Amino acid sequence: KAGVTQTPRYLIKTRGQQVTLSCSPISGHRSVSWYQQTPGQGLQFLFEYFSETQRNKGNFPGRFSGRQFSNSRSEMNVSTLELGDSALYLCASSRDTGELFFGEGSRLTVL
Amino acid sequence: ILNVEQSPQSLHVQEGDSTNFTCSFPSSNFYALHWYRWETAKSPEALFVMTLNGDEKKKGRISATLNTKEGYSYLYIKGSQPEDSATYLCATPDGATNKLIFGTGTLLAVQP
Numbered sequence: 572k573a574g575v576t577q578t579p580r581y582l583i584k585t586r587g588q589q590v591t592l593s594c595s596p597i598s599g600h601r602s603v604s605w606y607q608q609t610p611g612q613g614l615q616f617l618f619e620y621f622s623e624t625q626r627n628k629g630n631f632p633g634r635f636s637g638r639q640f641s642n643s644r645s646e647m648n649v650s651t652l653e654l655g656d657s658a659l660y661l662c663a664s665s666r667d668t669g670e671l672f673f674g675e676g677s678r679l680t681v682l
Numbered sequence: 683i684l685n686v687e688q689s690p691q692s693l694h695v696q697e698g699d700s701t702n703f704t705c706s707f708p709s710s711n712f713y714a715l716h717w718y719r720w721e722t723a724k725s726p727e728a729l730f731v732m733t734l735n736g737d738e739k740k741k742g743r744i745s746a747t748l749n750t751k752e753g754y755s756y757l758y759i760k761g762s763q764p765e766d767s768a769t770y771l772c773a774t775p776d777g778a779t780n781k782l783i784f785g786t787g788t789l790l791a792v793q794p
Contacts, residue, residue: 614726619779626780661726670716673725675723
């Protein structure tokens with residue numbers, strides 16, 4: 572059974588640019604959550620999508636957005652990038668609530 | 683704001699040592715407690731999801747206990763091996779949701 576797949580794995584952007592990250596969940600999983608990991612901060616919840624609807628949202632500015640498609644694949648977008656957005660972005664899928672299955676993450680560096 | 687704390691922040695043990703770490707969480711409005719293992723360059727992997735007070739779960743040499751009344755969980759590793767080296771994260775959902783609030787983790791290094 573294929574795991575959670577995130578693309579791209581690594582990317583470098585400059586301040587002011589925007590970025591789109593993609594996540595393909597495990598087949599049959601309808602919930603996709605996004606987390607940001609920065610040194611010293613741990614994993615911070617960004618948002619969760621379930622059946623194409625945002626079900627939960629964390630405390631991040633409006634520059635961070637996401638969406639989910641009918642096949643449960645999800646994308647997150649960060650506009651007007653800032654240096655502080657440099658982080659590992661993790662996607663996780665689950666059937667509904669419960670155990671999360673994580674991807675390996677997309678490491679974003681903002682210069 | 684829901685706060686999850688883990689201690690110690692890091693731990694260095696010798697191969698064969700047994701070790702344990704703590705996760706503290708709010709005891710009110712408790713739904714579940716998750717433990718994840720995160721090895722370097724890999725993705726976090728669920729170890730346990732616990733919901734019942736007094737519950738104890740075991741997977742090989744790793745076990746966990748849960749006290750929801752006082753708001754803590756212990757993770758135990760018996761006879762640590764170098765392959766146990768990882769960051770161990772605990773998390774609890776904010777309500778009956780998938781919005782998990784994570785602790786900052788305990789980094790375990792097992793020296794051969």
